[in-house]
Amino acid sequence: MGGESVGTETEEQPHGATVVADGFGLKGPRGWVFRQVSFRAEPGALVAVEGPSGSGRTCLLLALTGRMKAGEGHAEVDGLPLPRKMAAVRRISALGQVPGVNELDPAFTVAEHLRERALLQRRYDGSVRALLRRPAERAATARARIDGAVKAAGLDLDALPKGERTSVRDLERLEALRLSIALALMGRPRLLAVDDTDLKLSDADRAEAWALLRSLAAAGTTVLAVCSKAPEDALRITTLSGETGETAPRTSGTPAPATTETAAAKATATKTAAAEATATETAAADPGAEARAAADTTTGATDADRAAVGETAADDTTDATTEEGAADALAETGRA
Template sequence: MGGESVGTETEEQPHGAAVVADGFGLKGPRGWAFRQVSFRAEPGALVAIEGPSGSGRTCLLLALTGRMKAKEGHAEVGGLPLPRRMAAVRRISALGQVPGVSELDPAFTVAEHLRERALLQRRYDGSVRALLRRPAERAATARARIEEAVAAAGLDLAALPKGERTSVRDLERLEALRLSIALALIARPRLLAVDDTDLKLSDADRAEAWALLRSLAAAGTTVLAVCSEAPEDALRITTLTGEAAPGAPGAPASDAETDTTQTGTTETAAAEPGAEERAEGRAPADTTTGVPDADRAAVGETAADDTTDATTEEGAADALAETGRA
């Protein structure tokens, strides 16, 4: 499937991308971020990546969306092999909130974020025909994209303190999550990825967040969501620390035999207290790279035939197209 046909299909009708991993693993300078991850998710599935702090959840999310290069095993997203077709996978996937990679700017208003993302979407992914449309027609198309994404994310602009002029710093945690998802949906992705889905949410807000992700999956978009505790109806991908890897002395039995759970393992120093922060390289909102520190060399690396990511710098710039901060 060529890049043009993918763009056309995504433009006309959002549909989920199947995600398959077999022995998938990513290794950085400090060791394995995750390893031996195997699972299969059908198009339109809700996939919850859960595990303890430092178990490589965010790195797995970024690897499956073409933002990090795996070192062993293989995976496919929408039939596109990873890591060989990382750039193509990025074109059909979108990131919601991922700290240090795709963060909301607290000084921006909701409207400013939405307009900026619609403008970037038109610039980077628009067809030649779309670019030649009259300004009024392009503006109307952008407004329609924004309205569609906001509605799908369940973001009620009228209920915000200052409507669409509300600054991100004044948003409640759940509303900020909805905004980040709306921004990602402007691209009409086949695969949506969200980090820290249930972080700092009350039980009621957590239930609303999962209800939102279920609705997106039911509408056809495949959803990957990192969380501390997965809902029972999701396909659970559990990352484990090296000490708890299957086969290790005293390790728990793998739950990959259940219908809804697959298991990945990690062999990394990230199991140390505070190592996840070092491995995921939390960066301020105005950074231009947002590359997890322990795996910086993995971002932007591709096989020889993926020429759009020939260098680390170019790969990081491509990943930043998702945030509009390049």
């Protein structure tokens, strides 16, 4: 997806983020969610987090994109250390649809989802120059951003039952996956994370989904995808449910399998991450809103909950802004 294909002001090609983990782990109130995750992914790599449901795959994805706070080991995204620079990592990463965190609204149409994301991206893209443009020029830029993201995600709007007016509830699983990826691509992330990549997909649809992710990685974006079975050409990270915490021996060129605990620990850790997802995904360039969202999730929580999710006072901070901006942007879409 080149610079011209996503409607940005510059023509520079996107470049992916290097992702490094060494003994990375997260422990919640009920035990280890995942631990001893070690790998290195170069920019433009396709990384597949493979494992059974409940093995901590989604929590690892959220932790590596700055949405969940891990407490063991070390990880970096584009040189930004986690968890200390969680907000900065969120600004250069984006999530596809993650069940329970940032799901698509089934009552919204495809066009409504796309317009909403374009409005929010315009409001929080950090460019004062863009806000001063004439309305017609802003509309054209938003349209170009939408068209480029849809094209990069391989979403054929004309092939949908009602075109772009098709409701999300009427989309096939692969179409919904493409839509969620298109929404994520509108912010031109350096790291794209996709959950449940192959869930409920036929063999043909699964092949199409992986072909899409390969094309995005080939264009420069680092892709992190959760799946039940990884393709052979991906960098495979395996999570194992119910392990004791010992790491399996490494082999040359293969990351050590990540050991995890039961689904109960994963569910506890994921619960608070879902509460902050809306602000972090719709205001990627509004770190003040992200910090407030993280603070909201810890209100009334136990110390263990706070340790699992959110940022501390030592984390990176930026100028705070008011919440009215997000409300205004949502109001423009008729969704507030």
